Amino acid sequence: MKWLPEGAADARAPRGLTPSGAGTAAGAPADAEGLGAVSMARLAESLGFTTMSLYRYVSSKDEVLALMADAAVGPPPEREPGAPAGWRPRLEQLVRAQGPVLRAHPWLAQSEAALHATGPHRLAWMEAMVGALDGTGLHAAEKLGVAALLASHALSEARLAGEFTAYERAAAEPQDDDTPRVADYGAIIAALVRPDEHPALAAAVDEGAFAFDGPPDDPDLDFGARLILDGVAALVRARSDG
Numbered sequence: 001m002k003w004l005p006e007g008a009a010d011a012r013a014p015r016g017l018t019p020s021g022a023g024t025a026a027g028a029p030a031d032a033e034g035l036g037a038v039s040m041a042r043l044a045e046s047l048g049f050t051t052m053s054l055y056r057y058v059s060s061k062d063e064v065l066a067l068m069a070d071a072a073v074g075p076p077p078e079r080e081p082g083a084p085a086g087w088r089p090r091l092e093q094l095v096r097a098q099g100p101v102l103r104a105h106p107w108l109a110q111s112e113a114a115l116h117a118t119g120p121h122r123l124a125w126m127e128a129m130v131g132a133l134d135g136t137g138l139h140a141a142e143k144l145g146v147a148a149l150l151a152s153h154a155l156s157e158a159r160l161a162g163e164f165t166a167y168e169r170a171a172a173e174p175q176d177d178d179t180p181r182v183a184d185y186g187a188i189i190a191a192l193v194r195p196d197e198h199p200a201l202a203a204a205v206d207e208g209a210f211a212f213d214g215p216p217d218d219p220d221l222d223f224g225a226r227l228i229l230d231g232v233a234a235l236v237r238a239r240s241d242g
Contacts, residue, residue: 019119022047022057023071026064030107038064062113070119072105076128087236088229090132094125095150095225102158106165109158125151133232137239146232153224186210 025046029037040061044054058064077097083089101108108114129147130140138146189210195202204210221229 019067020071022064023067023069027068027072027105027107030068031105035107035111038068040064065111065113066117066119069108069111069114069117070121072108073101073121073125075121076125087132087134087136088233091129091146091150091229091232092221092225094129094132095154095221095229098151098154099157102154103161106158106162109155109162115155136236138236142235146228149228150225153228157222157224 022043026038026043028046029042038061040054040058041051043058043064044051047054058067076094079090080093083093126144126147129150130143133143133146136143186205189201190205193201193205
């Protein structure tokens with residue numbers, strides 16, 4: 001069933017059962033309750049099958065996770081009308097578009113099967129990112145490396161956002177003493193840092209660098225993504241100068 005061409009039908013599958021439909025149905029409980037809510041039995045029930053009959057069309061839970069991942073990411077956005085030409089505006093657009101997807105489906109950053117799934121939507125994202133670098137002078141392997149680095153950074157940011165959500169829940173629970181919580185990372189660092197031994201960290205504490213208020217809600221690129229793209233720009237300049 002997995003990764004049929006658009007419009008093609010799996011001879012084994014009932015009419016109307018598509019990879020994207022199965023992935024969307026399986027992803028709904030994961031969005032609401034986490035990956036632990038995903039099961040072949042639950043997917044079968046949502047699609048009107050018995051669990052055993054579902055195995056005729058979907059071979060394993062890992063295949064379900066792959067279908068879920070591809071349905072969740074969806075296709076990449078088209079280049080915005082009137083957007084500036086060039087590789088960087090396009091990559092910035094694609095990077096910005098990944099954040100809402102990963103926040104809407106936090107399980108994407110938690111499952112190895114989901115992370116390594118390579119379905120039609122994932123391939124379309126890869127094509128868009130690698131294609132954005134056409135004409136830069138970068139080699140094919142370098143273009144792929146840029147795409148992989150940006151995708152990995154987006155996943156790292158998504159994991160951080162998920163951890164922050166968990167920290168917020170922990171901080172909301174009552175406690176019996178004034179001991180800093182594990183969730184209060186900044187307070188723990190401030191308590192452990194000694195200015196004579198850790199002068200750089202002490203300066204960072206004084207400047208409020210450890211005061212994390214959660215992932216940014218604005219559409220601007222985060223610090224890490226900007227650094228990556230600045231590095232790509234330097235490599236592109238070096239290629240053109242060479």
